[in-house]
Amino acid sequence: MKTLNVGGAEVLLVERLLVARRRGVNRGVSYTVICLRASTDELIERLRSAGITVIDLSAWPRSLVYARLVSTVRRIAPHVLNMHSPAPAIVLRPFLRFAKGRPALVSTVHCERWPKTMYLDRLTRGLDDRTVAVSPQVARSRAVIGARHVLTRMHGVDVGEQSRWAARASAVRREFGVDENAFLCACVANFRPQKNHSMLLQAAGEVVRTRPDAVFLLAGDGPLLDDITREVGERGLGGHVRVLGPVPDARRLVAAADLLVLSSHYEGLPVVVMEALAAGVPVVSTEVGGLPDLIISGRNGLLTEPGSPEALARAVLQAMEPRTHRDLRAGALASVDSVDMAGTAEWFEELYQDLARSVKA
Template identity: 30%
Template structure:
């Protein structure tokens, strides 16, 4: 009888964010092919609402029902704490020795550092890492970024393969001498496109629930309200847009440290009637079908799988020319690209789409076709092939 290879996935938190959802989808789709274990921290840093936690719990139940196993490490959090991190590291080593997996696949920076070295000490045969967007620039001060770069170079010595989400990320890893071309490959984060192609609720009803009428254009964005995601730049850009057109609503889906400052700024701008803060929602496909365009103002982004979701919903996209976003958005084809942090350019791009319904329709159609290149099945097939190659 042939033994099913065991794969352990390790990530700091399991929430509704892109890296967590990518990891979970990989586990859900491959649990029948591999003996799959999903391990993560307490996810308390995500500060999920009851609705978000319920959505994650449903996903975990699906994973378990397919034969997957879950392991939670209370000390595995993003925040750096030398004592707690050391204790967690020792526990990981002991646990991995007991589990004896064929592959350990780590995700994101913190879990990647602790997990890869723990796997090496535990004697795991194959170690794979997906950064889900690196932190070599845009996230921290220059000195901290250099430290992370050094740690990644050292950790590559115990890594068999690096999975980059985009060609831009792959190029950075090679140009910055983190790894060698033969040890890395590009596997785009896959999206369940069918969920986004058609809404379950009519867009008019979704708009009604948001108190937005059919005569108002809706600019929507989905993501963490954190400095690296640039939500304040979007609000500044919209301030310029509203000088030309007042019948435009801005919808933020997500939450984070900038939520209160953004709400305060909205009040100072006297545009509270034009802005909606929805927090995290489980009905993202329905919300996207109520938008007229999608904007992602991130200063840096590993891939931006939410853009694929927006494209599948038929939306034109405005995004920054940074990180892996140009892999998804072809300027002038399925959307518009602008320099990161440039509110004036972002405002002009948004206004251009507001003034051109024909352009919105054409770009939305092009995006829908382009989204097919980033399906969940394509990602799973490539990941399965990589595992098989590394095991052989």
């Protein structure tokens, strides 16, 4: 994986490996996770504590890091190589596809977005043995053009862990200084342009004018963190909106919330949404990416048109109505089985074993 930060794709990978370890579905299998850089030790420590090897190439200069990546993979000589980022995949595929004793090549596509690297990714994607899309929406997108064998597997989260955090919601709310009578809206998303936090602040301003008991907590890291923090003050929202910055194990904040709110321009299949549903927390979000594959508007959350702070504010206020909130929370709890990572861990293990045997043959 290109990065090993606390982001959606990274968390999906780490959660799957940890669930597989705990449930013993990968006996006799050893994993090595390679990243080109890591801005936090949180995920690395979680992997290593489970006996999973992590190789961080951050110390290598950019001009040499891809050569080091190729040599590292060749040295490890894996039976299966699962690539989770386009840039490393573009480099690795040609070097490994025709090598003697080559590994089976799998790419997991986490987002339907079409960045510049996708053009080169498209040219080399046909070298993969399998391509796995994380949602039906991604499987229908341009992000998988050129793939020969596309499979779809919605991932999930550790449902048991989220249930335990939900049971401790009162303690978590006290930790973050949230009054027990407040209506807590959480947004856990890195501060990047595609997350559109400015629109969320506009919507929050509309919400608190009608519901002064609303509190918005924004957690995450990223290049726009300072900008959004300043904007909160400029909009006079300091009493209702707090920018927390990076929060270790932020899923506990999601489980303690009354509502998860996202304002993204685009998404793949957000891990934070699965964490919310696993804890029985309804979701209000823009209707982008794989969100419609998880959220049925009116049942376990509400989806709004992208780019409209007014629509987002209306949806949040609707979800805050006592009867509506009760119904949406019940719908979120009924969605738990659809976001359980355990089945996905077993599915990937079977895929890896089948591919390793077919390539060896």
